[in-house]
Amino acid sequence: MPEDKTIRLKIKRQDQPDSKAYWEEFDLPHKPRANVISCLMDIQMNPVTRQEKTVTPVVWESNCLEEVCGSCTMIINGKVRQACTALIDALPQPIVLEPLTKFPIVRDLQVDRTRMFENLKKVKAWIHIDGTYNIGEGPVIPEKQRAKAYLLSECMTCGCCLEACPQFTKNNNFVGASTISQVRLFNMHPTGAMESEERLETIMGDGGIADCGNAQVCVEVCPKKIPLTESIAEIGRETTLQLLKNLFLK
Amino acid sequence: MGSITKGQAHFLLLKIHSLTGLVPIGLFLTFHLLVNSLRTVGVLPYQWSIDVINNLPFLIWIEIFFIYIPLLFHSFMGFYITQVAKMNAIRYRYPRNWMYVMQRLTGAVVFVFLIYHMGTTVVPKIWNGHHLFEAAPFLIEVMNQEFATWTGRIIYLVGILSATFHFANGLWAFCISWGIIIGPRAQRNASIVFMLFGGVLTVLGFATVLEFSLHPVDVEPTLKGAF
Ligand code: HEM
Ligand code: SF4
Ligand code: SF4
Ligand code: FES
Numbered sequence A: 001m002p003e004d005k006t007i008r009l010k011i012k013r014q015d016q017p018d019s020k021a022y023w024e025e026f027d028l029p030h031k032p033r034a035n036v037i038s039c040l041m042d043i044q045m046n047p048v049t050r051q052e053k054t055v056t057p058v059v060w061e062s063n064c065l066e067e068v069c070g071s072c073t074m075i076i077n078g079k080v081r082q083a084c085t086a087l088i089d090a091l092p093q094p095i096v097l098e099p100l101t102k103f104p105i106v107r108d109l110q111v112d113r114t115r116m117f118e119n120l121k122k123v124k125a126w127i128h129i130d131g132t133y134n135i136g137e138g139p140v141i142p143e144k145q146r147a148k149a150y151l152l153s154e155c156m157t158c159g160c161c162l163e164a165c166p167q168f169t170k171n172n173n174f175v176g177a178s179t180i181s182q183v184r185l186f187n188m189h190p191t192g193a194m195e196s197e198e199r200l201e202t203i204m205g206d207g208g209i210a211d212c213g214n215a216q217v218c219v220e221v222c223p224k225k226i227p228l229t230e231s232i233a234e235i236g237r238e239t240t241l242q243l244l245k246n247l248f249l250k
Numbered sequence B: 001m002g003s004i005t006k007g008q009a010h011f012l013l014l015k016i017h018s019l020t021g022l023v024p025i026g027l028f029l030t031f032h033l034l035v036n037s038l039r040t041v042g043v044l045p046y047q048w049s050i051d052v053i054n055n056l057p058f059l060i061w062i063e064i065f066f067i068y069i070p071l072l073f074h075s076f077m078g079f080y081i082t083q084v085a086k087m088n089a090i091r092y093r094y095p096r097n098w099m100y101v102m103q104r105l106t107g108a109v110v111f112v113f114l115i116y117h118m119g120t121t122v123v124p125k126i127w128n129g130h131h132l133f134e135a136a137p138f139l140i141e142v143m144n145q146e147f148a149t150w151t152g153r154i155i156y157l158v159g160i161l162s163a164t165f166h167f168a169n170g171l172w173a174f175c176i177s178w179g180i181i182i183g184p185r186a187q188r189n190a191s192i193v194f195m196l197f198g199g200v201l202t203v204l205g206f207a208t209v210l211e212f213s214l215h216p217v218d219v220e221p222t223l224k225g226a227f
Helices: A036-045 A114-122 A143-153 A176-188 A192-203 A217-221 A228-248 B006-040 B043-054 B059-084 B095-120 B122-127 B132-146 B150-177 B184-214
Strands: A006-013 A022-029 A073-076 A079-082 A095-098 A105-107
Touching: A006 A036, A022 A036, A036 A095, A079 A217, A114 A176, A143 A176, A176 A192, A176 A217, A176 A228, A192 A228, A217 A228, A217 B095, A228 B150, A228 B184, B006 B043, B006 B059, B006 B150, B006 B184, B043 B132, B059 B095, B095 B122, B095 B150, B122 B132, B132 B150, B132 B184, B150 B184
Parallel strands: A006 A095
Antiparallel strands: A006 A022, A073 A079, A073 A095
């Protein structure tokens, strides 16, 4: 056990995308209100392990430091979450840090989450603006719908829901809960609805909505409390209707 | 409709997997447990029901197209779906995640059980040429023997429980996948209703096992001179 007023971090490190992972332990003096990122910064300034060995500083990603960008997502004591809001005093020691397991590793705790952004592009997770012609002003959105959309729009593409999803693996093409929820968000927007059929057709393919196995872990781990299982069921309904339309009306 | 892309085929296969779990397999399971539970009412109603089924016109085609092909398809897709995913309920211990694991586990148990169940009933029936009115007394005799030992009883109890759980939990998943129930509260209520339904099916199955175990009966041939 680390002595009082010492923080022990156990970090899973990896030098290259395809090299072997190894563990290193760091002891740091306790600071009040420290979080995992501030500890990583301390290590960066003085990268000496518990065994007094000087090593390369640990690499990680972070940006907003207030849980809105999602870039600092990692596995902390076995659970996927954001490092910037992981307060040291609330965590049992030693604090174990691991990179996400469902994305390619860049180095140490930094992973490549391109797959998430590619999936958002695939489903056109945006609202079209005027192109060569004016598509006009959007209609007023009822308050209730706006509130619902706001909830969905809080997704920060952090990847927690994908990391914890048993159906999302490195070997398949599943787009995961966040992408499905974004399809719902943009389909419910009056202007976004103009592309709703394209979005549904994309999600009715390899790695789409049918690949979800209803384990509902996504909704448990989403730091933004996005109603992901409701989004999945709603897109389930929209795709069922689209399927019927394709079968009987086209 | 033009030709289908690979992605669309993938989607449709998963949708058909989901659909076959409900119709015809789930429907058959419900019907099968219901009819068998007639045994608790009396031997004669049970024997008649088997006779009616075994004398249906085009029975073999009904069995092939409404039971065997959908069941094989659902099973192989089921194993494929299980194999491409990576279960993690040890790390993420949420009730729904356990149900997800159980859905796959019970599917595999049912698959093994069905091989055994068909091996002791359908295969000898066909092998020994017991058709039409001869089938009922023959099958009841087989069942008497199945339930004569504790090994046999436990195999059936596990098989039935796995099938009813898999079906009940599968109905819930079906309703979400197809967008029939949506909100979190609706999903929770539906899971309660489907589990109650699964409970009823389990009781039907267990009562039949109990009846066979406690009161094995000698059956008369349905037609004189048969056997
Ligand atoms: C008594 C026979 C069976 C019945 C009544 C049955 C019924 C069902 C139902 C209703 C579903 C829900 C479909 C959905 O998720 O939309 C389901 C799912 C599933 N079944 Fe079966 N099934 C049976 C046998 C099997 C067998 C033998 C396997 C082989 C492993 C299997 C594997 C699966 C799997 C893996 C799922 C989950 C699919 C998913 O959620 O993505 N089932 N089943
Ligand atoms: S419900 Fe389960 S399988 Fe579907 S996206 Fe969420 S965690 Fe993954
Ligand atoms: S849905 Fe939630 S867990 Fe998933 S990426 Fe968005 S914010 Fe993260
Ligand atoms: S740094 Fe942006 S979420 Fe943690």
